[in-house]
Amino acid sequence: xxxxSSKDTIxxxxxxxxxxxxxxxxxxxxxxxxxxxxxGGLLYNFPxxxxxxxxxxxxxxxxxxxxRAEAEEKAGGDPTVKLRSYVDTALQLEGGMRETCxxxxxxxxxxxxxxxxxxxxxxxxxxxxxxxxxxxxxxMVVMLxxxxxxxxxxxxxxxxxxxxxxxxxxxxxxxxxxxxQKRK
Amino acid sequence: xxxxSSKDTIxxxxxxxxxxxxxxxxxxxxxxxxxxxxxGGLLYNFPxxxxxxxxxxxxxxxxxxxxRAEAEEKAGGDPTVKLRSYVDTALQLEGGMRETCxxxxxxxxxxxxxxxxxxxxxxxxxxxxxxxxxxxxxxMVVMLxxxxxxxxxxxxxxxxxxxxxxxxxxxxxxxxxxxxQKRK
DNA sequence: GAAACTTTACCGGCTAGACGGTTTTCTACC
DNA sequence: GGTAGAAAACCGTCTAGCCGGTAAAGTTTC
Numbered sequence: 517x518x519x520x521s522s523k524d525t526i527x528x529x530x531x532x533x534x535x536x537x538x539x540x541x542x543x544x545x546x547x548x549x550x551x552x553x554x555x556g557g558l559l560y561n562f563p564x565x566x567x568x569x570x571x572x573x574x575x576x577x578x579x580x581x582x583x584r585a586e587a588e589e590k591a592g593g594d595p596t597v598k599l600r601s602y603v604d605t606a607l608q609l610e611g612g613m614r615e616t617c618x619x620x621x622x623x624x625x626x627x628x629x630x631x632x633x634x635x636x637x638x639x640x641x642x643x644x645x646x647x648x649x650x651x652x653x654x655x656m657v658v659m660l661x662x663x664x665x666x667x668x669x670x671x672x673x674x675x676x677x678x679x680x681x682x683x684x685x686x687x688x689x690x691x692x693x694x695x696x697q698k699r700k
Numbered sequence: 701x702x703x704x705s706s707k708d709t710i711x712x713x714x715x716x717x718x719x720x721x722x723x724x725x726x727x728x729x730x731x732x733x734x735x736x737x738x739x740g741g742l743l744y745n746f747p748x749x750x751x752x753x754x755x756x757x758x759x760x761x762x763x764x765x766x767x768r769a770e771a772e773e774k775a776g777g778d779p780t781v782k783l784r785s786y787v788d789t790a791l792q793l794e795g796g797m798r799e800t801c802x803x804x805x806x807x808x809x810x811x812x813x814x815x816x817x818x819x820x821x822x823x824x825x826x827x828x829x830x831x832x833x834x835x836x837x838x839x840m841v842v843m844l845x846x847x848x849x850x851x852x853x854x855x856x857x858x859x860x861x862x863x864x865x866x867x868x869x870x871x872x873x874x875x876x877x878x879x880x881q882k883r884k
Numbered sequence: 885g886a887a888a889c890t891t892t893a894c895c896g897g898c899t900a901g902a903c904g905g906t907t908t909t910c911t912a913c914c
Numbered sequence: 915g916g917t918a919g920a921a922a923a924c925c926g927t928c929t930a931g932c933c934g935g936t937a938a939a940g941t942t943t944c
Contacts, residue, residue, distance in 0.1 A: 522889085538810045540724075543933060555935090557890045565934065622809035625802045626722050628856055638857050653871050657845045660852070660868075664844030667851045672812055673822050684844075687837050706923080727899060738925040739901090745923090749900065 523561050523571070526551045530572055535612055539569070539619035566630070569623050574633040576620060580605050581637065595649045599658055599692040602641065606662035607685050609669060618670050654695040658688055707745050707755070710735045714756055719796050723753070723803035750814070753807050758817040760804060764789050765821065779833045783842055783876040786825065790846035791869050793853060802854050838879040842872055 529551035533542050544565060548558040562568040587601035609617075624631040645655045665684065668674060676684070713735035717726050728749060732742040746752040771785035793801075808815040829839045849868065852858060860868070 540810050544935085545933075554891050556892075556937095559935070560889065563935095618809045622806040625806035625809070625855060626724050631855055631857065634855075635857055638852075642858070653867060656868060657841070657871060657875070660845040660848030661841045662844075662848065663851060664847035664849075667847060668822075668844070671809060671815055671818075673815065673819055674826065683837060684840060687841060691841070728901080729899075740903090740926070741924045743901070744925095747901095 522553075526553065526558060526561055526568070527572060527575055529553075530568060531616055534572070534619045535615040539623040542619070566627070569620070569627075569630050570633075573620055573624065573630055576617065577633045577637050583608075595647050596692050596696045598641070598644050599650075599655055599695060600689055602659060603662045603685070603688045603692060606666045607681075607688075609666075614670055614672075621670060649696055651695045654691070658691045658695065661688060706737075706741075710737060710742060710745055710752075711756060711759055713737075714752060715800055718756070718803045719799040723807045726803070728752075750811070753804070753811075754814050754817075757804055757808065757814055760801065761817045761821050767792075779831050780876050780880045782825070782828050783834075783839055783879060784873055786843060787846045787869070787872045787876060790850045791865075791872075793850075798854055798856075805854060833880055835879045838875070842875045842879065845872060 526547065530542060530547045533546050533550055537546070544555055544558055547568070548555045551558065558568075562571065583605045584598075584601045587604060588597050591597040591601075620630075624634070641659075645652060645659075669676070710731065714726060714731045717730050717734055721730070728739055728742055731752070732739045735742065742752075746755065767789045768782075768785045771788060772781050775781040775785075804814075808818070825843075829836060829843075853860070
């Protein structure tokens with residue numbers, strides 16, 4: 517790692533290109549130019565376009581995980597915290613997140629292999645929810661609803677106004693809390 | 701309408717190509733060949749590739765609507781029927797539905813315009829749920845959870861075993877029923 | 885001086901769409 | 915009802931542009 521940030525510079529550039537034109541139009545030439553690197557230099561760091569996309573998705577997942585880790589740290593050992601932080605993470609689409617994620621979602625839908633980091637993320641999350649203090653099915657519903665909302669906003673299927681959105685958010689958090697009492 | 705089914709034949713062909721190679725690799729040549737039509741003939745019916753994709757998505761949405769309409773007809777005027785039929789429709793991914801929908805989802809994520817028929821579908825559904833007998837927020841959660849499950853299975857993020865899936869399905873239906881009593 | 889890194893120049897393949905021509909179907913008129 | 919002419923449907927080819935990836939020749943760093 518003599519030039520520590522070469523890969524990161526390229527990933528930043530790729531993200532900004534994706535944000536502007538979508539993953540389909542993300543060409544190696546465009547990314548290289550944006551990164552201030554030649555095409556050969558780009559391919560030295562990421563031997564194939566697929567490997568570049570994979571790294572982009574992995575980085576995005578990493579951001580979500582960092583988000584959640586931070587939220588959990590703030591909130592001690594309460595088992596519903598995991599769920600609450602998941603809801604929060606799914607619902608906060610800040611700073612061009614949508615523009616970045618939608619094309620990556622598209623790329624992932626076309627090439628399942630790209631989504632491996634996401635799969636791993638879910639695997640861990642579900643393992644965490646296998647907690648005797650939590651009603652698993654209830655927790656799943658909350659998780660799935662968060663994902664559904666994430667999807668619909670990502671695809672701009674319907675634009676919720678702030679009030680509706682806040683109500684839904686609150687409702688999902690309330691349901692998160694309920695999962696912990698309900699053990700049969 | 702001398703040749704009534706020319707467009708449908710092409711759409712069938714396009715679907716089968718998509719199912720095999722994904723929307724990205726769905727080339728006009730491939731579709732034309734599969735449909736037993738020349739490229740010129742294809743472009744006569746669908747002037748651009750985009751218009752073809754749009755028609756494919758519209759047809760898929762139409763199928764879902766037909767599904768729901770049928771379910772609702774069977775079940776009289778109970779207001780939760782709408783929600784129950786939505787859950788059922790979202791959860792039944794039969795006969796290559798996944799292989800067809802995932803690439804279309806990808807195409808839609810890249811080109812928001814393609815999703816217009818989907819937007820319209822949701823608009824109608826949400827209008828239907830604005831029923832004084834139904835707790836709207838509860839209904840939304842059920843709807844979103846169905847969509848979330850649909851997404852995760854579509855992307856093969858995690859494969860539920862039949863038992864888990866059936867439990868979740870039952871739970872979502874139960875929640876559908878609850879939306880009708882809970883009015884504050 | 886060798887290994888890591890970067891550049892420039894280039895290639896081969898693919899694809900959307902245009903275009904000019906051909907066949908089939910419809911319409912109208914005698 | 916037959917024929918002519920218009921319109922619709924369809925065909926096959928061509929092409930310009932793009933894009934991922936290679937190859938070989940520098941350049942920097944240790």
